[in-house]
Amino acid sequence: MAASSIAARPGIVLEHRPWWRSRMTIVAAIVGAMVICHLTLSRTLSWPDSLVWHSLTHYLDNIQNWLAAESAKTDPNFAYRLIHWISSGLDALVRWLYHLLSSWLTWPGTTLLGGLLAWRFGGRRAAVIMVGSFASFAALGLWDDSMQTLALMLVAVALSLLVGVPLGIVAGRSDRFNGLITPVLDAMQIVPAFAYLMPVVIFFSVGPAAAVITTMVYSVPPAVRITALGIRSVPANTVEAALALGSTKRQLLWKVQLPLARRLLLLSVNQTILFALSMVVIAGLINTEGGLGAPVTNGLNSDPALAILAGVAIVVMAIALDRVTEAIAERTDTAKRHLDVAGRKRARLATGAVFLSIAVAAILGHLLSAGSAYTRWTAQDWLRTQVQNALDYVQKPTTFLFKDITNPVGNFLVAHMLQPLDTFLVETPWFITLAGLAAIAFVLSGLRPATTTILMFALIGAIGEWQDAMDTFSQVLVATAIAVAIGIVLGVLAAEIPWVSRAIRPVNDVLQTLPQLVYVIPFVYIFPISYVPGLIASVLYAFPVVVRLVERGVRDVAPETVEAAGAFGATRLQTLVKVKIPLARDAIMLGINQGIIMVLAVVVIAGLVGSGALGYAVAAGLQRGQFGIGVVASIAILAMGIALDRVTRGNRSAAKGGRS
């Protein structure tokens, strides 16, 4: 073991290039050249109108019209009927589940259902968390919305697993299929949710079905990936032993691979739930039947305090489901729990008792006419007043917080970072910008990513989104720079100092379970300055990932290498700067890659709250039913996502290739 890891390490040879050939210097030179062009050339050379494909919007509107026409016919064609069948089926499923939770079980029954199931499979702590979360939905006065969201999430999660787990099993057993599906999954996760809202709405119109599909696009990939990982993590010698005894493929799957992949399968359930929940708010935009997303989005302008309460409810739901599924995964591990015959019988009795008491609670609920949704004695009004007071305080121009912190910081960000960059990108002649970006992509990651960059940005220009895209792009760049800077500093500190790591972890956990838009809400009030809320929200959303990857990268540097550096008398700082950070380069690059994609996702969502640009076009398209416009902006977001991903990811593979 030790021998192989020592043997593997010396392969890492850091590049030694003269300073004038270092990548950063070349990039700086390119940027310098772009600035010179920007200053000297005429400033009116934005993407030429003659190069824009104006009729695209028109064609897209036609698709919508075609669908509308088909729906009016008495005998619509097959494609329409299929879409309609899926859409109405999903609608019915979500509605049915909502009715089950709400009108049939009523709130006492539902609470008991959640609590007792958590108790039976996850233990006492899980039950307390579950009941606590239901109690807080009630206390927040958001019971009904919470049940809507819960129903939607359960359907989306169940379907994601239904689709994702079998695909993951196939991907786990076949390298070819794995190779085919991986880029598809990548694409599903790179594309900001905002970009596929429009197409989904066109095909499924607004309602639960569209919300389920939107959620699934995001929550199927983790189900597939983690399941495949689980199948692949089954030790090869165990598989071989089972085959040697004459197992068929099917016996191998059911008796060996699935049971041994159990932990990861349950993790895939857990992750699918969290991914699905992070889409609640966005799904709320296109689900007209209530849920926690609606108060968030509507409340942003009209009732911010309520929006924040709904945000809290979402967070509570996310944390509760996360902890409970984790507890269940832990407790039902057969290799850890020895159940004799009596124990098994007791467990079965307990399960029976659970369902009996749920039935009793539901019947009692009906008899005592407890009402389907909990409405009595909520703390909503009181909480709203408190939150509103806090918001008022934050926004009052005379307070210390506003006058001395948020206002100057916000203004600085806008005046000295966002605006100059935006002006630079928008007003530099388009061909200079395009050539400069491609050259940077080439220097950073090679020919193919550079080609992708040219194609994608040309596409953005051709569909007439150049200006908005440059706007969004400047926000993404600034936010990524800040997130990566914070992430690297904190990540390195966390890797070096144990208590920093301990302090950061829970913060990271919470930040990562929050749905994207929930971040934005508070900052709309705390930093009510043009693009700043979106900017800060995207930094907050992205930096935990950078921290985590950097921390792991720095930690994972081989102890032998660190020891050797110490033996040569390197100080701790020298070891860090000269050994650990350079060796953690791959992890840091991966952090930048993930960070930039997450920033893009939030920056476009922030279009909803006034960050303008591409996100605004999608939001406007949604709200006013201008589908063509929305879809065109979506395509631009998608193109930018692909370009950014390829350029930052290409760097990773280039770094690997250069070393081996």
Place this chain on the structure above:
Amino acid sequence: MRQSASSNGHRHSGPPLIKADGIWKIFGRNADKVVGTPDADLPRSELRAKTGCVAAVRDVSFDVYPGEVFVVMGLSGSGKSTLVRTLIRLIEPTAGRIELDGRDVTAASHDELLQLRRHTSSMVFQHFGLLAHRTVLDNVAFGLEVQGVSKAQRHARAGEVLKLVGLEDAASQFPSELSGGMQQRVGLARAFAVDPKVLLYDEPFSALDPLIRRDMQDEVIRLQEETGKTTVFITHDLPEALRLGDRIAIMRDGRIVQLGTPEELVGSPADEYVENFVRDIPRSHVLTLRWIMREARAGEEDGPRLDVATTVRNAVPVIASSERPCCAVDDGRIVGVVDKDAVLTAIAGEE
């Protein structure tokens, strides 16, 4: 090099149970285009440089007779694991023919192959390959379970076999709760539970401590004596090979460089490679009287009698204390004589 297994006195009952004839295994793209061309005879590294293929097993043939323990020995990477896996097509051989219990494995259909793996052979692995989510009892019963044997029956049988390996108290434990040696006992029990005709061991004790390894070898010898199973045993440890094997095949770079009884290997190594292996083995511990005896001359039949399979070491006290050359007998018949000179030469050859 003396061939033929009959020279060690081991008696074959009937035709071979395992017949391997010209097996090749080449990993890599276009592997099937290498066999039969001059490329196939290139050294491994050259073949790899030229075609990108790795020749793991090259033109290997051998027969294993019922009740025999056939050991395959070689350095790591010499192709032993690949060879043993081709026998039940856990790895598809690139060329060659394999017969197991009279059936052609290479031509077997998917179902025939399953039946073969279920009823004819069993395998014990270096890293145990136990199912972490099942109790010891269910691990041992696994082979019967995939055959479709009812739960009560397979648990009864698994219990029996666990007793055989001395693990009856661990039946309800999980593999992770057992020591390495105990885990491999479970592996042994699992292999024996289906009562196979052929047992395949792939370096089963390499992952164990030396002391436990010795214990486990004793266990295998005991089980072998009790059940008389035909066995193919892979190892890279020569003492282990000599202890267990009726015949030993030594592999190098995918080929068998020598195949013979322990004393044939020790007494007349085929080349430097084998010689390096056997150099440190005390010859007198392995060579038997058969190896050093000469024709009996008239009048020599009255010396002390010793079985022809006695090792030189064990014969020394008798021969040393006798004035006359010692007679080697096989089945009550004198087949040769051994004098002090022969013994001294055999022992001297050790240095």
